[in-house]
Amino acid sequence: MMILDIDSQYIKRISLKxxxxxxxxxxxxxxxxIKQLTSLDLHPNVTYIVGENGMGKSTLLEGIAVAxxxxxxxxxxxxxxxxxxxxxxxxxxxxxxxxxLRPKDSxxxxxxxxxxxxxxxxxxxREPGRSGKIIDSFGGRSLHEQSHGxxxxxxxxERFRGEGLYILDEPEAALSPIRQLSMLARINDLVQxxxxxxxxxxxxxxxxxxQAKIVELTEDGMQEVRLEDTNHYQIFxxxxxxxxxxxxxxxQ
Numbered sequence: 001m002m003i004l005d006i007d008s009q010y011i012k013r014i015s016l017k018x019x020x021x022x023x024x025x026x027x028x029x030x031x032x033x034i035k036q037l038t039s040l041d042l043h044p045n046v047t048y049i050v051g052e053n054g055m056g057k058s059t060l061l062e063g064i065a066v067a068x069x070x071x072x073x074x075x076x077x078x079x080x081x082x083x084x085x086x087x088x089x090x091x092x093x094x095x096x097x098x099x100x101l102r103p104k105d106s107x108x109x110x111x112x113x114x115x116x117x118x119x120x121x122x123x124x125x126r127e128p129g130r131s132g133k134i135i136d137s138f139g140g141r142s143l144h145e146q147s148h149g150x151x152x153x154x155x156x157x158e159r160f161r162g163e164g165l166y167i168l169d170e171p172e173a174a175l176s177p178i179r180q181l182s183m184l185a186r187i188n189d190l191v192q193x194x195x196x197x198x199x200x201x202x203x204x205x206x207x208x209x210x211q212a213k214i215v216e217l218t219e220d221g222m223q224e225v226r227l228e229d230t231n232h233y234q235i236f237x238x239x240x241x242x243x244x245x246x247x248x249x250x251x252q
Contacts, residue, residue: 003191004101009044010165010196013097014064020093028063028088031056036221043213046187046197050207050230051217057200061169062110063090064198070108070167074117077106103196105164109155111173118143118151148174156186162193172203180205204233 004010016037021029028034033056049057066072071079072087110117122142125133135142139158143151152174160166172180180203187197187209201207207214207227216225227233239246 004044004194004196006044007099008101008194009042009099010101010103011042011064011068011096011198012099013039013041015039015095015097017093017095028056028059028090029093031059032219033057033060033217033222034090036217040215040222042196042198043211044196045191046199046209046212048207048209048212048214049198049200049217050202050214050232052231055217055219057217058110058112058169059088059090061167061198061200062087063094064096065108065167066091067094067096068106068165068167070106073113074108074110075120076108079117079120103163103165105161105195107155107160107164107166109152109166109168109171111152111170114143114148114152114155149176149179153179153182156183160186160190160195162190162195164190164195166190166195166197168197168199168201170200170202172201172206177205184209202232204230204236207232 006012014037016034016039018038024030024035032054033051037060049060051057062072066087069077073079121134121138122144125135133140137159139154141154143154146154152171156171171183175183184206191197199206204227207230214225214227214230215222216230
């Protein structure tokens with residue numbers, strides 16, 4: 001097993017074609033992340049995109065994924081369905097700098113549309129003439145017959161095979177704190193197997209992967225920060241260290 005380095009990572013950089021943008025007054029170009037984006041260098045192992053709601057994290061990840069050839073609602077490159085065509089045109093304005101290696105596995109995970117992916121898996125598995133069932137690569141049990149957290153973790157634990165590029169949009173949405181810690185361990189396993197992650201998250205637990213790159217989005221732009229300097233970490237720290245005082249000001 002080996003870990004990807006800067007010379008072997010699958011995706012090196014994301015750049016915005018600023019000269020082609022018609023106007024920064026329309027979506028998605030009006031989003032803070034897009035207004036401030038010129039280029040974003042990615043970590044060879046794990047890059048986190050964090051920030052408050054409305055900064056454009058999910059839109060950025062969606063644009064990257066679609067530009068790479070993923071279905072906007074998630075899945076592998078082989079998924080080609082649309083429950084509701086709502087993705088932005090950002091992918092048309094992004095340049096993806098790839099490395100010399102190509103991933104052997106890939107997955108775009110979106111927490112808000114994973115139900116649609118699960119439904120599409122069942123629909124494809126019912127098609128006549130299919131030699132093998134897709135659900136077998138997710139552990140063999142219907143994702144709809146599991147809780148959200150169980151089905152999410154089935155994807156991470158069963159479907160992700162290593163030597164892969166994995167783009168995850170708020171994967172912690174249905175995971176308990178214990179499951180989030182387990183996911184950190186799973187990320188580590190996959191990094192050891194030459195995998196690269198791009199993750200949007202609000203979870204300080206998931207942000208804690210050692211040596212990862214954390215890019216925080218604000219109205220003033222984007223910057224690389226330490227976990228301890230993120231707004232998410234500071235709020236959690238303040239709450240647990242001085243909960244009574246915080247609640248007093250919040251609820252009075």
